[in-house]
Amino acid sequence: MERILENFEPKDVFKYFEDICGIPHGSGNTSLIADYIEAFAKERNLKYVRDALGNIVIYKDGSKGYENHPAVIFQGHMDMVCEKDKDISKDMEKEGLDIYVEDGFVKAKGTTLGGDDGIAVACGLAILADDSLKHPPLEVVITVDEEIGMVGAQAFDCSLLKGRLMLNADSENEKELLCGCAGGATVTVRREFKREKAGGDVIEINIKGLTGGHSGCEIDRQRGNANVLMGRILHGIYIGHDIRLIGIDGGTKDNAITRECCAKILVPDTDEVSSIIKKAGEYTAEIYNEYKVTDPDININLDVSEKNVTHDIADKDTTKDIINMLYTVPAGIQKMSCELPGLVQTSLNLGVSATGDNDIKFTFLVRSSVESEKNDLVSKVGCVAGMCGFNMTVSGDYPGWEFKSGSPLQEKYLNACEKVTGIRPTICTVHAGVECGFFAKNLDGLDCISFGPDLRDIHTSRERMGIASVEKMYKVIKELLADL
Numbered sequence: 507m508e509r510i511l512e513n514f515e516p517k518d519v520f521k522y523f524e525d526i527c528g529i530p531h532g533s534g535n536t537s538l539i540a541d542y543i544e545a546f547a548k549e550r551n552l553k554y555v556r557d558a559l560g561n562i563v564i565y566k567d568g569s570k571g572y573e574n575h576p577a578v579i580f581q582g583h584m585d586m587v588c589e590k591d592k593d594i595s596k597d598m599e600k601e602g603l604d605i606y607v608e609d610g611f612v613k614a615k616g617t618t619l620g621g622d623d624g625i626a627v628a629c630g631l632a633i634l635a636d637d638s639l640k641h642p643p644l645e646v647v648i649t650v651d652e653e654i655g656m657v658g659a660q661a662f663d664c665s666l667l668k669g670r671l672m673l674n675a676d677s678e679n680e681k682e683l684l685c686g687c688a689g690g691a692t693v694t695v696r697r698e699f700k701r702e703k704a705g706g707d708v709i710e711i712n713i714k715g716l717t718g719g720h721s722g723c724e725i726d727r728q729r730g731n732a733n734v735l736m737g738r739i740l741h742g743i744y745i746g747h748d749i750r751l752i753g754i755d756g757g758t759k760d761n762a763i764t765r766e767c768c769a770k771i772l773v774p775d776t777d778e779v780s781s782i783i784k785k786a787g788e789y790t791a792e793i794y795n796e797y798k799v800t801d802p803d804i805n806i807n808l809d810v811s812e813k814n815v816t817h818d819i820a821d822k823d824t825t826k827d828i829i830n831m832l833y834t835v836p837a838g839i840q841k842m843s844c845e846l847p848g849l850v851q852t853s854l855n856l857g858v859s860a861t862g863d864n865d866i867k868f869t870f871l872v873r874s875s876v877e878s879e880k881n882d883l884v885s886k887v888g889c890v891a892g893m894c895g896f897n898m899t900v901s902g903d904y905p906g907w908e909f910k911s912g913s914p915l916q917e918k919y920l921n922a923c924e925k926v927t928g929i930r931p932t933i934c935t936v937h938a939g940v941e942c943g944f945f946a947k948n949l950d951g952l953d954c955i956s957f958g959p960d961l962r963d964i965h966t967s968r969e970r971m972g973i974a975s976v977e978k979m980y981k982v983i984k985e986l987l988a989d990l
């Protein structure tokens with residue numbers, strides 16, 4: 507078969523990468539790629555463990571003179587996100603990718619490439635295969651199902667590892683070195699929605715047209731959250747008027763900044779309707795002004811949708827509790843990093859509000875790169891919720907990876923990079939989860955960095971990987987291993 511990448515350097519890295527591209531390996535479908543990695547280890551008589559989920563760790567002794575150096579972990583994930591263009595018939599569950607090269611990038615025809623994180627697998631195998639490298643004892647860890655909630659890393663038995671230096675190769679920019687990430691937890695608060703019947707006019711409040719975005723990486727844009735803004739409007743009209751909630755519904759994902767929210771209220775004294783609408787108009791004008799830069803298409807609309815009807819509504823206490831909860835619960839950025847200016851340290855996003863027959867729930871995603879701040883914020887949400895008659899549950903808790911300025915591994919990586927490329931990458935952290943968090947939590951004293959070649963538009967059919975960037979990265983890894 508024609509090899510598309512055989513003339514590119516480093517030869518081994520591109521050979522393994524092309525092999526991987528020929529094996530379907532979307533999340534949840536990793537047994538074939540795990541077989542391939544296992545066969546690699548067997549063929550070379552390298553000790554390895556493949557756990558029940560399919561995570562693999564392969565060991566190699568230190569090279570001559572490095573036998574007694576501290577072990578180094580090299581880590582990435584074997585699964586990829588499968589996305590394709592509408593007109594592509596390929597069955598990504600069963601077929602490999604059609605890769606090609608254009609403008610110095612490797613791409614796949616109409617699909618994701620899986621450079622995220624196939625390049626880590628390819629580099630890991632290339633390091634293990636090369637007996638001419640200088641390196642400490644190696645522990646190459648390839649996890650499964652990172653892309654669907656870091657399932658493999660979460661379950662990985664870290665007692666299989668001796669190393670306390672870890673190189674994670676799951677980043678996407680050769681000019682950056684990732685040295686920390688946020689942990690997260692999904693927080694859901696629920697309250698009984700006690701109903702009774704009453705008559706009056708129904709007002710429907712719709713907030714639409716917000717910009718939205720990712721609740722981690724884009725929380726620093728200070729965009730409006732439709733659920734939060736609804737709390738402000740409801741509280742504004744609740745003061746001085748007898749209104750009763752019929753329901754609030756906004757958003758579907760805890761990790762997306764909510765773009766739309768709809769609330770219905772009943773006004774028992776229909777004489778109050780016009781003053782309620784007037785007052786809401788004042789809040790709307792304030793909000794339009796405050797969000798004109800971040801959310802230029804915001805649209806808030808109040809309509810009298812039904813007149814003189816009898817409706818199932820929340821009783822007085824339920825209405826008061828829900829509005830107070832929505833208005834007072836913390837929202838958005840809570841703290842910025844003092845060590846890395848411009849980076850968000852702690853935040854939360856009220857992604858979902860949903861009214862059922864007998865209850866109402868709000869779902870938040872809390873994030874922080876400092877574990878104690880995450881726990882404190884969860885506790886604060888629980889406290890506000892408790893005062894308003896809500897019960898809290900916490901799920902999907904994953905640990906952060908706390909930034910430590912100037913660690914020995916960071917310094918050695920920067921030096922290696924400068925020696926090879928002439929450039930010192932920028933140190934950064936990310937306000938979202940990466941697998942390093944689980945390893946940092948389970949391996950006491952771990953010194954960890956995350957890097958990668960230039961990967962653009964990952965998780966889309968436009969994904970592409972810079973060839974020269976892979977060559978640079980591999981040279982830096984070799985330089986670094988020789989220095990550890």
Ligand SMILES: [Zn+2]
Nearest residue numbers: 622623652676
């Ligand atoms: Zn990845």
